[in-house]
Amino acid sequence: MNKVEIIARRVMGWTLNRWDRWYDFENGAFIAVWDFQPQQNLDHAMLIVERMKSLGFTYRTNGVSEACFNEVCESGExxxxxITNAAFSIADNSPIDEGWL
Known part of the structure; x- marks a missing residue:
């Protein structure tokens, strides 16, 4: 799985419905794979921030190149x-059976 797939499954809680789309059970909506590009689109990345906040994480940033969820901080161009890198660090390093994922 790539970074976006791990975030979509483990953070957003979406399932892969077909090879080209996710299913969001909470909203009852299909999301095309190409319509969720958080590394390139700040609006998409902010969906991750809102989800992480709802899971109990605190979000902070230096404004342009660093994002933190609790004590996990990552940078990017x-x-x-x-934001995507920080969420991935948490999702990829956490066991899949943890209650919040």
């Missing part, structure tokens, strides 16, 4: 990339 853009804020969107930094």
């Amino acid at each position: 853009t804020l969107a990339e930094a």
Whole structure:
């Protein structure tokens, strides 16, 4: 799985419905794979921030190139990339059976 797939499954809680779309059970909506590009799109990255906040994480940033969820901080060339990297660090390093994922 790539970074976006791990975030979509483990953070957003979406399931892969077909090879080209996710299913969001909470909203009863299909999301095309190409319509969720958090590394390039700040609006998409902010969906991750809102989800992480709802899971109990605290979000902070230096404004342009670093994002933190609790004590896990990552950087990127853009804020969107930094948010994606921080969420990925948490999702990829956490066991899949943890209650919040």
